[in-house]
Amino acid sequence: xxxxxxxxxxxxxxxxxxxxxxxxxxxxxxxxxxxxxxxxxxxxxxxxxxxxxxxxxxxxxxxxxxxxxxxxxxxxxxxxxxxxxxxxxxxxxxxxxxxxxxxxxxxxxxxxxxxxxxxxxxxxxxxxxxxxxxxxxxxxxxxxxxxxxxxxxxxxxxxxxx
Numbered sequence: 001x002x003x004x005x006x007x008x009x010x011x012x013x014x015x016x017x018x019x020x021x022x023x024x025x026x027x028x029x030x031x032x033x034x035x036x037x038x039x040x041x042x043x044x045x046x047x048x049x050x051x052x053x054x055x056x057x058x059x060x061x062x063x064x065x066x067x068x069x070x071x072x073x074x075x076x077x078x079x080x081x082x083x084x085x086x087x088x089x090x091x092x093x094x095x096x097x098x099x100x101x102x103x104x105x106x107x108x109x110x111x112x113x114x115x116x117x118x119x120x121x122x123x124x125x126x127x128x129x130x131x132x133x134x135x136x137x138x139x140x141x142x143x144x145x146x147x148x149x150x151x152x153x154x155x156x157x158x159x160x161x162x
Contacts, residue, residue, distance in 0.1 A: 005123060012126040019133035020108055026140040027077060027105045033147040034080045034098075035072035039065040040154045041087050047161050077102050089150050101143050104136045 005013070042065045047053070053061075072080055081098045084090055090098075112129070116122050121129070 009123065009126060012130075013122060016122065016126045016129050016133065019130070019137060020112070023105065023108050023133065023136055023140060026137065026144055027101075027109075030098075030101060030140065030144050030147060031072075031077050031080055033144065033151055034077075034084055035069050035075075037089060037147065037151050037154060038072060038080070038083055038087060039069035040151070040158065041089065042068055044154060044157060044161075077105060089154070094146070097139075097143055097146075101140055104139065108133070108136060 043061050046061050072083065081095070081102055084098060085095055113122070
Protein backbone atom coordinates (compact mmCIF):
# COMPACT_ATOMS: atom_id res chain seq x y z
CA UNK A 1 0.00 0.00 0.00
CA UNK A 2 1.28 3.45 -0.82
CA UNK A 3 2.72 5.28 2.15
CA UNK A 4 1.44 8.65 0.94
CA UNK A 5 -2.22 7.71 1.31
CA UNK A 6 -3.91 9.51 4.16
CA UNK A 7 -5.14 7.54 7.16
CA UNK A 8 -8.71 8.32 6.10
CA UNK A 9 -8.18 6.96 2.57
CA UNK A 10 -6.31 3.92 3.92
CA UNK A 11 -9.19 3.17 6.30
CA UNK A 12 -11.75 3.57 3.49
CA UNK A 13 -9.69 1.41 1.17
CA UNK A 14 -9.62 -1.35 3.77
CA UNK A 15 -13.42 -1.06 4.00
CA UNK A 16 -13.68 -1.52 0.21
CA UNK A 17 -11.47 -4.59 0.46
CA UNK A 18 -13.66 -6.01 3.24
CA UNK A 19 -16.75 -5.47 1.13
CA UNK A 20 -15.13 -7.13 -1.88
CA UNK A 21 -14.08 -10.04 0.33
CA UNK A 22 -17.64 -10.41 1.60
CA UNK A 23 -18.94 -10.38 -1.98
CA UNK A 24 -16.53 -13.19 -2.87
CA UNK A 25 -17.69 -15.08 0.24
CA UNK A 26 -21.36 -14.67 -0.68
CA UNK A 27 -20.61 -15.72 -4.25
CA UNK A 28 -19.06 -18.95 -3.00
CA UNK A 29 -22.04 -19.59 -0.73
CA UNK A 30 -24.43 -19.05 -3.66
CA UNK A 31 -22.41 -21.43 -5.86
CA UNK A 32 -22.32 -24.07 -3.13
CA UNK A 33 -26.06 -23.89 -2.50
CA UNK A 34 -26.81 -23.98 -6.22
CA UNK A 35 -24.85 -27.12 -6.83
CA UNK A 36 -26.42 -28.74 -3.80
CA UNK A 37 -29.85 -27.85 -5.20
CA UNK A 38 -28.90 -29.29 -8.58
CA UNK A 39 -27.52 -32.49 -7.07
CA UNK A 40 -30.55 -33.07 -4.83
CA UNK A 41 -32.81 -32.29 -7.77
CA UNK A 42 -31.42 -35.36 -9.55
CA UNK A 43 -32.57 -37.58 -6.70
CA UNK A 44 -36.00 -35.94 -6.46
CA UNK A 45 -36.57 -36.19 -10.23
CA UNK A 46 -35.91 -39.90 -10.11
CA UNK A 47 -38.34 -40.40 -7.23
CA UNK A 48 -41.03 -38.53 -9.17
CA UNK A 49 -40.68 -40.90 -12.11
CA UNK A 50 -40.80 -44.16 -10.08
CA UNK A 51 -43.25 -45.84 -7.77
CA UNK A 52 -40.53 -47.65 -5.86
CA UNK A 53 -36.80 -48.12 -5.72
CA UNK A 54 -34.43 -50.75 -4.38
CA UNK A 55 -31.82 -49.67 -1.84
CA UNK A 56 -28.97 -50.31 -4.29
CA UNK A 57 -30.75 -48.11 -6.88
CA UNK A 58 -31.13 -45.36 -4.30
CA UNK A 59 -27.43 -45.65 -3.41
CA UNK A 60 -26.50 -45.42 -7.09
CA UNK A 61 -28.69 -42.35 -7.42
CA UNK A 62 -27.03 -40.71 -4.42
CA UNK A 63 -23.62 -41.47 -5.93
CA UNK A 64 -24.75 -39.86 -9.20
CA UNK A 65 -25.99 -36.77 -7.33
CA UNK A 66 -22.70 -36.54 -5.43
CA UNK A 67 -20.79 -36.74 -8.71
CA UNK A 68 -22.91 -33.92 -10.12
CA UNK A 69 -22.11 -31.84 -7.04
CA UNK A 70 -18.39 -32.58 -7.33
CA UNK A 71 -18.44 -31.77 -11.05
CA UNK A 72 -20.14 -28.43 -10.44
CA UNK A 73 -17.74 -27.54 -7.62
CA UNK A 74 -15.13 -26.76 -10.25
CA UNK A 75 -17.41 -24.86 -12.61
CA UNK A 76 -17.94 -21.14 -12.85
CA UNK A 77 -21.02 -19.44 -11.47
CA UNK A 78 -22.12 -18.79 -15.05
CA UNK A 79 -21.95 -22.50 -15.88
CA UNK A 80 -23.88 -23.39 -12.73
CA UNK A 81 -26.58 -20.84 -13.57
CA UNK A 82 -26.95 -22.34 -17.05
CA UNK A 83 -27.63 -25.71 -15.38
CA UNK A 84 -30.11 -24.06 -13.00
CA UNK A 85 -32.20 -22.98 -15.98
CA UNK A 86 -33.03 -26.66 -16.52
CA UNK A 87 -34.51 -27.07 -13.02
CA UNK A 88 -38.16 -26.47 -12.16
CA UNK A 89 -37.41 -24.83 -8.80
CA UNK A 90 -36.52 -21.52 -10.42
CA UNK A 91 -38.85 -18.95 -11.94
CA UNK A 92 -37.83 -16.65 -14.79
CA UNK A 93 -37.53 -13.88 -12.18
CA UNK A 94 -35.22 -16.02 -10.02
CA UNK A 95 -33.02 -16.82 -13.02
CA UNK A 96 -32.88 -13.08 -13.75
CA UNK A 97 -31.73 -12.40 -10.19
CA UNK A 98 -29.04 -15.07 -10.47
CA UNK A 99 -27.83 -13.57 -13.73
CA UNK A 100 -27.75 -10.15 -12.06
CA UNK A 101 -25.70 -11.64 -9.22
CA UNK A 102 -23.32 -13.12 -11.79
CA UNK A 103 -22.96 -9.81 -13.61
CA UNK A 104 -22.30 -7.88 -10.40
CA UNK A 105 -19.93 -10.52 -9.03
CA UNK A 106 -18.00 -10.48 -12.30
CA UNK A 107 -17.80 -6.70 -12.16
CA UNK A 108 -16.36 -6.78 -8.65
CA UNK A 109 -13.92 -9.63 -9.22
CA UNK A 110 -12.81 -8.80 -12.78
CA UNK A 111 -13.42 -5.11 -13.48
CA UNK A 112 -13.69 -2.89 -10.41
CA UNK A 113 -9.99 -2.57 -9.70
CA UNK A 114 -8.90 -2.79 -13.34
CA UNK A 115 -11.36 -0.12 -14.44
CA UNK A 116 -10.12 2.18 -11.69
CA UNK A 117 -6.51 2.12 -12.90
CA UNK A 118 -7.10 5.31 -14.92
CA UNK A 119 -9.41 7.15 -12.54
CA UNK A 120 -7.55 6.11 -9.38
CA UNK A 121 -10.62 6.71 -7.22
CA UNK A 122 -9.46 3.97 -4.89
CA UNK A 123 -6.45 6.11 -4.07
CA UNK A 124 -8.39 9.38 -3.92
CA UNK A 125 -11.80 8.58 -2.48
CA UNK A 126 -12.55 4.88 -1.96
CA UNK A 127 -15.79 5.76 -0.16
CA UNK A 128 -17.47 6.37 -3.52
CA UNK A 129 -17.60 2.57 -3.92
CA UNK A 130 -19.28 1.89 -0.56
CA UNK A 131 -22.92 2.27 -1.67
CA UNK A 132 -22.48 0.24 -4.85
CA UNK A 133 -20.72 -2.57 -3.00
CA UNK A 134 -23.31 -2.50 -0.17
CA UNK A 135 -26.08 -2.84 -2.78
CA UNK A 136 -24.32 -5.85 -4.32
CA UNK A 137 -23.89 -7.40 -0.87
CA UNK A 138 -27.58 -6.85 -0.12
CA UNK A 139 -28.65 -8.45 -3.41
CA UNK A 140 -26.34 -11.42 -2.98
CA UNK A 141 -27.35 -11.92 0.64
CA UNK A 142 -31.07 -11.97 -0.23
CA UNK A 143 -30.48 -14.33 -3.17
CA UNK A 144 -28.48 -16.63 -0.93
CA UNK A 145 -31.31 -16.65 1.63
CA UNK A 146 -33.82 -17.55 -1.10
CA UNK A 147 -31.57 -20.35 -2.34
CA UNK A 148 -31.31 -21.73 1.18
CA UNK A 149 -35.11 -21.76 1.38
CA UNK A 150 -35.30 -23.72 -1.89
CA UNK A 151 -32.71 -26.20 -0.64
CA UNK A 152 -34.57 -26.58 2.66
CA UNK A 153 -37.81 -27.27 0.76
CA UNK A 154 -35.99 -29.91 -1.27
CA UNK A 155 -34.67 -31.54 1.90
CA UNK A 156 -38.20 -31.55 3.37
CA UNK A 157 -39.48 -33.15 0.17
CA UNK A 158 -36.71 -35.74 0.39
CA UNK A 159 -37.56 -36.48 4.04
CA UNK A 160 -41.22 -36.99 3.14
CA UNK A 161 -40.14 -39.66 0.62
CA UNK A 162 -38.18 -41.66 3.21
